[in-house]
Amino acid sequence: MSGHGFHVHGPHDHELEHAAHHADKDRFAGTIAVMTAILATIGALFSYMGGATQANAGLYKNNAAIKKTEASNQWNYYQAKSGKQNLAELALVLVTEDKKEQYKSEIERYKKEKGEIKAAADKLEAEAKDWDKQSDDQMHLHHRWAQATTALQISIAMAAMALLTRRKWLEWGMFGLAGIGIALGGAALMHI
Template identity: 35%
Template sequence: MGGAAAKLLSRGDRGSFLFERYRGHDWPIEIAARLRQDRSISRCDSAGHLCGSWSFLMPEEIEVDTDKLREAIDEEIEKKSGSLLRSIALTTAFFAALAALGSLLAGGTINEALALKTEATQKQAQASDQWAYYQAKSIKAAILETQRQLLASDGKSAPADLDRSIQKYADEQKSAGAQAQELEKARDQKDDEANALIHHHHLYAYAVAMLQISIALGAVAALTRKRLVWWSSSVLGLLGGVLCVWTWMIG
C-alpha cells in the first residue's frame, strides 16, 4: 500500500486517497519526509505516523499533457489539407486539359470558318462575273433585236444570221443567268456554314473562359485551403466542360 501511495505522491496526485485510511501506518522515510513538508497535513510525527484529522489531500496544480493532443490535431489537419490539395490538383488538371482541348477546337473552327468565308467570297466574285456576262449578252441581243425591228419598219427583210445571233445571245444569256444563280446558291451555303462555325467558336471561347476562371479559383483554393472556393471552381469548371462537349456534339 505504501508503494501505491508513493506513486501517487510522486506525480502530485495526493487528492485521490483518504487520510483516515492511512492513519497510524508506518511509511518509508522518503515519503514521511515529503508529508512533513506538505502544508495541507496538520501533523506528522518523527516515526512517519500520520496524525490529526482531515478529509482530502488536494493537488497543488493540475498537469495536463497537451503535446500528444496537439500533435494529433496537427496530423489530422495536415491529413485533411493534403486530401483537399490532392482533390484540387486533380480537378485543376482535368479542367486544364479540357481548356486546352476547347482552345484547340475553337482555333480549328475559326480557321475553317475563315476558309469558308473565303470560298463564299470567291463564289460571289464568280457569280458577279456571270451576271456581267449575262448583261453583256442581253445588251448584244437587245441591239440585234433593235436592228431587226428597224429593218422590218423599212420593209426590208432581216439577214438570216441576224436571227441566229439573237437566238445565240439569248441562249448564252440564259446559261449565264443559271450559272450565276448556282454560284450564288453555293455562296450562301458556304456563308451559312461559316456563320455556324463562328457561332461554335464563340461557344468554345465561352467554355474556355469558364475553364480558365475555374483553374484560377483552384489556385486560390489551394492557397487558402477553402473548400467553398474549390466547390465554386469545380462547379464553374464542370459548366465549362459541359458547354465544350455539347458544342462539339452539335458541331
C-alpha cells in the first residue's frame, strides 16, 4: 500500500477476496475433502478387518482338516483292532478248550481298546466340526467387512463426482452410501 490513497493488491489479497466471493463453493469442496479422508480411513480399517477374518477362516479350515485327518487315523486304528478281534473270535471257535481262555481275554482286550480308540476318534471329529464352524463364522464376517468396504469405496467415488460436478444430489448419495457402509461395518463388528 502506498501513502497517497493508492492501494496495490498482492497475490495473497487477491486470493482472499476470491475465497470470500466463492465461500459456498469452497465450503462444499472442504466438506467433500474432509469426508473423503474420513471415509478412506474407515475403509482402510474395514479392509484390514476383512483381510484378517479371511485369513482366520483359512487357518481354522486348515485346523479342521488336521483334526479330520487325525480322526481318520483313529478310525483306521479302530478297524485294525476290529480285524484282530475278529481273528481272535474265529480262533476261539477253532482252538482246543485249554487255549480258549487266552483268546477270550484277547477279545475283551480288543473290545476295551476299541472303545478308547472310538472315544478319541469321536472327540477329534467334534473338534473338526468346531473348527469348521469357526471358519464359516469368520467367512461370514469377511463378507460383511467386504460389503462395508465396497460401499465406502463407491461413496468415495461419488464424492469425487460431486466435487467435480458440484451436484448436491451426488453429495447426498455419498453420505447415504457411506452410512450404509458404516452400518455394514457395525454389523460385522457385532458379528451379525
